[in-house]
Amino acid sequence: MTEEIRAQSYVGFDSITQQIEHKLLKRGFQFNVILVGQTGLGKSTLINTIFASHLIDSKGRFTADEPVRQTTEIQAVSHVIVENGVKLRLNIVDTPGFADQVNNEGCWDPIIKYIKDQHSAYLRKELTAMRDRYIQDTRIHCCLYFISPTGHSLRPIDVIVMKKLSEVVNVVPVIAKADSLTLEERERFKSKIREELIYNNIRLYPFDTDEDEEEEIQLNESIREVVPFAIVGSENNVIIDGKAVRGRKTRWGVVNVEDPNHCEFVHLRNFLTRTHLQDLIETTAQIHYEAFRSKQLLALKEGVNQQRPAAPQ
Numbered sequence: 001m002t003e004e005i006r007a008q009s010y011v012g013f014d015s016i017t018q019q020i021e022h023k024l025l026k027r028g029f030q031f032n033v034i035l036v037g038q039t040g041l042g043k044s045t046l047i048n049t050i051f052a053s054h055l056i057d058s059k060g061r062f063t064a065d066e067p068v069r070q071t072t073e074i075q076a077v078s079h080v081i082v083e084n085g086v087k088l089r090l091n092i093v094d095t096p097g098f099a100d101q102v103n104n105e106g107c108w109d110p111i112i113k114y115i116k117d118q119h120s121a122y123l124r125k126e127l128t129a130m131r132d133r134y135i136q137d138t139r140i141h142c143c144l145y146f147i148s149p150t151g152h153s154l155r156p157i158d159v160i161v162m163k164k165l166s167e168v169v170n171v172v173p174v175i176a177k178a179d180s181l182t183l184e185e186r187e188r189f190k191s192k193i194r195e196e197l198i199y200n201n202i203r204l205y206p207f208d209t210d211e212d213e214e215e216e217i218q219l220n221e222s223i224r225e226v227v228p229f230a231i232v233g234s235e236n237n238v239i240i241d242g243k244a245v246r247g248r249k250t251r252w253g254v255v256n257v258e259d260p261n262h263c264e265f266v267h268l269r270n271f272l273t274r275t276h277l278q279d280l281i282e283t284t285a286q287i288h289y290e291a292f293r294s295k296q297l298l299a300l301k302e303g304v305n306q307q308r309p310a311a312p313q
């Protein structure tokens with residue numbers, strides 16, 4: 001056993017935490033998120049609301065004569081957001097055209113392929129003899145999956161796609177446009193979805209690990225109780241009690257997006273940016289990428305073994 005000794009005079013190695021912080025601040029952080037859900041469910045609006053900036057445009061058709069998308073397209077945009085000296089490089093991957101057809105068979109393939117391609121690109125860079133000191137990370141850290149606010153149950157395509165996605169990425173489901181459901185409908189819909197996720201054996205983020213402390217386990221538990229997040233998005237400000245807030249004004253009232261009594265947007269934002277941002281990044285590297293990496297390396301090894309001449313008897 002190693003004995004713990006207290007230094008008799010100040011040495012200074014406790015400043016390692018500031019040194020790490022300084023280095024990390026200089027480099028900045030990379031966060032890659034993919035938005036999956038049918039056209040018009042408010043994907044662009046939500047991401048712009050979360051990061052309080054206009055980051056992506058709506059891809060919807062504005063006139064009837066614009067062509068309907070035939071396949072799922074993948075479009076990535078990058079932005080750097082700065083807050084109190086912390087630089088966050090944000091990659092937002094949008095998937096317009098997802099599940100917009102009558103026959104949606106296989107419309108998830110380009111999305112799964114895109115996620116795996118990022119793992120593959122990272123692995124290739126890791127394996128090169130002269131690899132970079134810092135590998136540009138394009139691996140997807142979070143998938144926001146938009147569920148249509150039907151109030152009934154998940155559609156078969158939601159079950160298939162969430163299951164497939166959860167095997168390769170951290171999936172965070174949200175009930176889009178939750179202002180279209182009454183509070184009772186919303187609660188019923190949420191518990192129905194939770195039951196269906198369990199029934200279909202879909203394991204969603206966050207995951208507990210052996211290293212987690214009691215506090216983290218409880219935090220994860222409290223998040224699982226809220227998932228799927230029933231959210232409302234808006235890029236517009238409305239005035240409530242003389243204060244400008246992000247909201248949606250209708251003929252019968254105002255939804256304050258940031259009021260937890262109105263929707264769970266604040267829970268989602270806190271979860272994504274304030275409590276689990278680093279964990280989403282780490283889980284991607286330690287669970288999803290690691291699984292991909294070991295599978296690839298094993299396949300490579302088997303391929304080499306098959307090519308080798310058999311050992312003499």
Ligand SMILES: Nc1nc2c(ncn2[C@@H]2O[C@H](COP(=O)(O)OP(=O)(O)OP(=O)(O)O)[C@@H](O)[C@H]2O)c(=O)[nH]1
Nearest residue numbers: 039040041042043044045058059060096177232233
């Ligand atoms: N009622 C309601 N409307 C919303 C909400 N979020 C967005 N919208 C509106 O829905 C419409 C579509 O929103 P977008 O953010 O463009 O939807 P999208 O999923 O990105 O659409 P595509 O880019 O076509 O894939 C816009 O008119 C938004 O103002 C919401 O929470 N509630």
